[in-house]
Amino acid sequence: MKLTALTLAGVFVAGAALANGVAPDEVTYGEYGAVEASLSGAEGNADKGREIFSTKSMGNCVSCHAVSALPDVPFQGEVGPMLDGVGGYRSAEELRGIVANAKMTFEGTVMPAFYKTSGFIRPGNGYTGKAAEGPIDPILSAQDVEDVVAFLMTLQD
Amino acid sequence: MIFRMMTAAAAMLALTAPMLAAGGADDDTLIINEDLEITTKAAAAPHLDGHLDEVISGWHFRDDDTQAMEMDDFDNPGMIFVDQGIDQWNAVEGSEEKSCASCHGDPEEMAGVKAVYPKWNEEAGEVRTLQMQMNDCRENRMGAEPWKYDAGAAINMEALLASVSRGMPVNVAIDGPAAEAWEMGKEMYYTRYGLLELSCASCHEQNYGNYIRADHLSQGQINGFPTYRLKNAKLNGAHGRFKGCIRDTRAETFSPGSPEFVALELYVASRGNGLDVEGPSVRN
Secondary structure, three states: OHHHHHHHHHHHHHHHHHHHOOOHHHOOOOOOOOOOOOOOOOOOOHHHHHHHHHOOOOOOHHHOOOOOOOOOOOOOOOOOOOOOOHHHHOOHHHHHHHHHOHHHOOOOOOOOOOOOOOOOOOEEOOOOOOEOOOOOOOOOOHHHHHHHHHHHHOOOO | OHHHHHHHHHHHHHHHHHHHHHOOOOOOOOEEOOOEEOOOEEEOOHHHOOOOOEEEOHHHHOOHHHHHHOOOOOOOOHHHHHHHHHHHHHOOEOOOOEOHHHHHOOHHHHOOOHHHOOEEEOOOOEEEOHHHHHHHHHHHHHOOOOOOOOOHHHHHHHHHHHHOOOOOEOOOOOOHHHHHHHHHHHHHHOOOEOOOOEOHHHHHOOOOOOEEOOEEOOOOOOOOOOEEEOOOOEEEOHHHHHHHHHHOOOEOOOOOOOHHHHHHHHHHHHHOEOEEOOOOEEEO
16 A cells, blocks of 8 residues: 555656656766756666566666576576675665766776767667667667666675 | 486586586587597687687587587588588579589688688678679679678588688788777677676677576687587578677677678687688587
8 A cells, every 4th residue: 555655656756756857968077977856857666677677678777797695587698797785885876877877987997888879889779780860869768777776776795 | 226326427428527626618629520620729829918828719608419420421411511612602593603613623622711701892892792793793793692691602602612621721810900990899709798788798608608597608609600509400690699799788689791700700710720620610
C-alpha cells in the first residue's frame, strides 16, 4: 500500500520537474568531473536504475561492469572496474558526473558518455550502421541518469 | 550443497586464473590435421612498439570446442566453402573462356599470396586486397563479371587462397607506396567512432582478454580470415567484421570494399605480421 503510494508520488515529481532539467550541452562539470544538481530536477528511482544498468538496449553498464548485487544478470563484463561498494566511496555528485560524461572524471576513458549529444565522429542511428538523422538524443535521458545514480548509491559494502 | 559450492568456486577459479596469468589468451597449441603447426603467438612487429608486445591469434580466446573445430579439416565447416572455391577455380567463365586454373595452374601455386595481401599494385597505383585482385583478373583477363565484395563467391575463393597459405607467416608491406593507405588505416584504428566513442583499440588493444558482456575480447586479428562463425553459420570476410564492429559503437559504418576498409584491412593485417595465416578459421 505504502509502496504504491510512494512510487506514484515519484512519477508525479518526475513529470512535473522535466521543465527544470539541464540539457546535455549545458551540464556544468566540476574540476574533477562531478555534477552538483539533479539533471532532471527530480530524485532518482533505484529500481528503475537497476533495470537501466542491466538492460542491453538501455544503459548496458553490465556489459563492462560486474556487480554482486545483480546475481540474476548473466555475463557481467570486466572492461571497467567492479562496482561493489561504489555508493560508499563515491558521492552522488561524482557518480552523476561519471554517468553523464565519464571523460570529465577519467581523461580518455573507454567508458562512453551517456548524457551527451554533440562532438561525435560518424554518429549512427542506433545499431543500424546508418547515419544518425536529425538531432541526436543522449543514450540516457536526464531522469535515466538520476535513476542509475540512485541505483549506484544503493551499492554499499 | 557443499559440493555445489565447491564446484562453483572451482569454476570461478578456472575462469579467472588464466585471465590473470596471460591476459585471457590460453596456452594451447594449434595443430591442424595433426600435422601443420600454426604460429598463433608472435613478437609484435616494431611498428607496434608502445602498443603491444605480443600478437595473438583470435583462436586463443575461443572455448575448447570452438578451437577443436579448427584443428581438423573434417570438423571445420569453413572447408566446405574451400571446396566450393576449388570448383570456382576450375570453372570456365567470361568472354575469354578461361578459368583461374587456365592461367594459374593448381590453387597450390598461390601458396604464400594471402600472407602478403593487401599489397600495393604498381600498375594500378593502388593498394589491393585479395578480393580486388581476383576481380581484376575476372574483369580484365577473363571478361567475366566481378564478384560482389565479401559475399559468397568472393569469400569462397579467398578461403581457398587462405587455405593454401596456412602455416605461412603474415608479412604485409607497410612502407613505400603502401605507406599512405597504411597511415589512413592506422588513424581509423585509433578513431573513437559513434555515440559510444569507441575505437578498435579501445576494445582490441586496451581490453583484449577481458569479457565485454558474454564476449571474450581478442586482439581483433585477421590472420584467420575468412572466418566461419557459429553465430551466423557462414564464412565471414574481414570487411564484414569491421562493419559490424563499427556499427556496434552506434556509428555510421563503412561499406565492404570501400577505400576506408581497404586501408583498415592493410593496417589490421600488419598488426598480425608474424602470425601464421590460419584461414578459414572457426570463431563464435
